Amino acid sequence: MAIQSTALESKLESLEQKADQYDTRTNTAARVNKAEEHLMELNQALNKLEGSLDVFEQQAGILTEVFGHSPPSRATSARDKARSITRVSQDDVLDMIDESGQSLSNHIDEVRETREDVNDARRSINDHLKKIQRRKLDDANTAESIQKIVGEDPDAMDTISRYRSFIRSILNPNGSVSSLKTQWQGLEKAFENLDTDWKGFQRHHDLSDQTIEDLKTLSEEGQVDLDDLSDASVNEMLNIPELRSTIKVSL
Structure with missing residues (x-):
């Protein structure tokens, strides 16, 4: 019986060791x-970031x-954080792997949150660019209006068209x-x-405020009634060679 008892205990011990080894292998896997x-x-997450x-x-x-505009401070902070997190080394990542996996999981969450911050910062940058875009498109429209009353010089109209296209693309x-900087510098100078x-x-033509208002009306509507113009406005317009050659009087 003692032998049998010892053999049974040995068998059970062997089975327990195998079970422990199996559990270890299973947990490790x-x-x-x-x-x-x-x-x-x-x-x-890093690729998306x-x-x-x-x-x-x-x-x-x-x-x-x-x-030449300064970025919003929040945009700078988001960029710096993103640059820092993308520079984490492979060894640092491997050190985050622990039994619970919590450290690596937390790092993934941080990467995703950083990407959201970067996207928010980009939207803030784009809001600033949209303001620039609206203002400069208004400038292009004004330049085009002036060209309409001075004869629409082909080179000038081409410059305005390229200027407008660039602003729309930003x-x-x-x-x-x-x-893009080089392209803009050339366009801006020509414009x-x-x-x-x-x-x-x-200022260039030494015109009165009233004459300018009359010219704005002329550029918008394509014509203006002589009865609505003062003698001073008519004389000022006719003193400008470009206007004298393009304005037509219908009786």
Whole structure:
């Protein structure tokens, strides 16, 4: 009986050891699978963050380098945090893998939250660009209105068209920030050589406020009744060679 008892105890002990080994292997495999899933999630989250950061960097570059405006402080903070989190080394990530997987899971959440911050910052940048866009499109429209009454010079109209196209594209640009900056500098210089606003046109030709208002009406409606013009306005208009050659009087 003693032998049998000893043999039984030995058998049970052997079975317990095998069970422990099986549990260890099973738990280890589960942890490995969990870690692999987390690493895959992390890679996906980082790829999305880097994509959002690339778009943000271009839009921020257009705001700061092309148009010379300062970025919102929140945008700068979001960019710095994103740059920092994308520089976390592989060794640092491996150190986050623990039995619970909580450290790596927390890091994934941080990456996702950072991407949301970057997207919010990009929207803030775009709001600033939209304000610039509206203002400069108004400038283009004014320049075009002036051209309509001075003869629509083909080169001037081409400059206005290219200027307008560039401004319309700044929210969905093609090309690097440096190439866009070079393109804008050329367009801006050419545009500034034109009569681009009524105040400048008024100073350039020494016109009265009333004459400017009459010219605005003429550019908008294409015609104006002589009875609505003062003698002073008519004389001022006729003293401008470009206007004298384009304004027609119908009786």
